[in-house]
């Protein structure tokens with residue numbers, strides 16, 4: 001959720017030997033990356049945490065290496081963009097050694113990937129991580145036998161406990177070897193592999209592996225091939241694949257996968273032994289409960305209640321009262337005012353710092369006094385949820401609702417992550433398999449998923465009002481989410497992708513990771529949000545000084561006052577909302593505290609600002625991922641939707657005369 005230095009494209013440190021961490025999703029690659037490099041990489045208990053490349057310089061026993069952390073892959077024929085990043089790294093530059101991290105409790109799946117890496121002819125070290133959980137399930141792997149069968153170093157680790165780390169380092173230092181494993185695909189396929197191989201350009205990985213990718217019908221390879229082959233050769237490749245598919249009577253990719261699976265199973269049987277399981281009962285029970293149609297709702301309600309108590313009551317209530325009311329209100333702001341008045345005898349400058357739109361009295365007070373305690377408590381709660389493994393289970397639960405919308409249930413994951421930070425969640429949409437699903441998810445994220453800071457403000461403000469007010473807000477936003485999701489799925493043509501999501505085990509979150517993650521995110525928040533708060537305040541200050549603020553308020557009044565029936569001052573909150581929705585919400589929060597909003601106005605304004613345009617960072621991320629046109633189009637749909645729906649809600653609430 002934070003970006004620093006070594007992420008994205010890596011134009012760096014030429015000449016260093018590269019060690020690439022590769023493996024299935026959610027097996028602990030990023031934990032190991034962190035341990036080997038001392039650099040924090042986001043670690044969570046769901047597949048798809050890492051969606052782009054991270055790298056770090058590491059020294060192993062004096063030697064300098066470049067360590068790469070890659071997104072998890074299930075197959076080296078990529079199905080989604082994050083998987084493609086990993087495959088392309090292997091294809092584009094041959095690493096000195098691939099450190100495959102595998103899940104010891106899922107050896108067959110691990111070996112399926114090993115087989116493909118072996119086929120590519122890449123030097124390999126295999127790390128079977130999560131040995132603790134394998135033991136709980138009664139799985140014991142004969143590493144010596146596996147080492148013998150593969151002809152490469154095999155080590156076992158329990159990464160969060162640093163167990164096996166020393167052996168891992170040592171294994172990396174030995175001369176890396178290419179696995180001596182070879183999968184035979186039968187005479188027919190082998191003949192085609194040979195023919196395709198002859199047409200292929202040189203590659204950093206074996207031609208045999210590229211031939212198999214081509215025959216599998218790997219679309220993502222086309223760009224790479226087109227730059228290197230003549231049109232004639234490309235057509236010949238297509239023809240060969242079609243021919244083979246007809247002869248096999250099924251998709252070639254499917255057949256290839258079957259053969260590999262059989263080989264992986266055979267190998268697994270040789271080295272795996274089952275003993276009596278040792279534990280993990282409680283976690284298993286909880287896991288089943290959280291996905292049960294009825295039990296799952298109970299768990300969800302319990303989670304929401306806990307979130308509300310911790311973030312809404314404790315964070316947005318107790319902590320904000322203390323920081324905003326006492327620390328800023330009683331001590332800091334009066335003190336700053338005195339100091340500023342003493343040191344800066346110019347009226348305008350004084351106002352700029354401590355006036356009604358002052359950088360200290362407004363921007364800093366909102367940022368540190370209101371939003372920081374809320375985001376921090378939310379980040380803690382969210383890190384616990386992320387590490388527990390609850391989120392993918394929530395995705396399973398929500399899958400039904402998402403299917404109705406015509407969206408893959410996998411899209412639930414980025415949406416839930418959007419509660420942490422919408423901007424990062426837009427990147428996580430890379431785990432979705434079709435562009436259509438990605439677009440819809442991004443659209444809904446921008447429209448109806450409040451980010452942590454905003455959610456906290458909402459919980460605090462509406463929670464203080466009544467549970468019913470909170471309920472109206474929740475139902476309204478959910479209704480818009482479902483309705484607009486449903487509409488978007490009708491408008492955007494295309495296939496919905498299959499829902500397949502790996503469900504990791506439930507785990508006790510570790511204190512260290514929760515603290516580290518919260519710290520990282522808080523620092524990121526301060527760096528990202530505070531400057532924008534300052535900017536927003538400055539804009540208001542200038543508008544106010546040149547008497548434009550009144551004008552803006554008057555211009556917006558048909559909407560703000562007429563349609564939404566809010567006080568004119570609420571316009572300022574919406575202006576701020578263009579920069580960051582949480583800042584806008586904080587403005588409404590402050591108005592609410594001063595008694596300037598009635599209960600109905602509070603709910604209507606909060607629903608409107610939740611649906612309001614995405615924050616600036618979110619908008620830029622959307623441009624980066626989808627281009628300016630799409631991003632603008634989204635805003636063009638979202639803005640009127642928010643206003644219209646706010647108006648509708650206002651009308652409905654007033655017509656019903658519901659007391660909130």
Ligand SMILES: Nc1nc2c(ncn2[C@@H]2O[C@H](COP(=O)(O)OP(=O)(O)OP(=O)(O)O)[C@@H](O)[C@H]2O)c(=O)[nH]1
Pocket residue numbers: 023024025026027028029030031032042043044045046047048049050051070071072073129130131132133157158159160387507513
């Ligand atoms: N019990 C146990 N948990 C582990 C072990 N290694 C990692 N974990 C947990 O597994 C989860 C996934 O770890 P990550 O490092 O994020 O996995 P990853 O392979 O980088 O995942 P992606 O980036 O999604 O591909 C986290 O919750 C870790 O705390 C282990 O050896 N034992």
Ligand SMILES: [Mg+2]
Pocket residue numbers: 029030031042043049050070071072
């Ligand atoms: Mg990772």
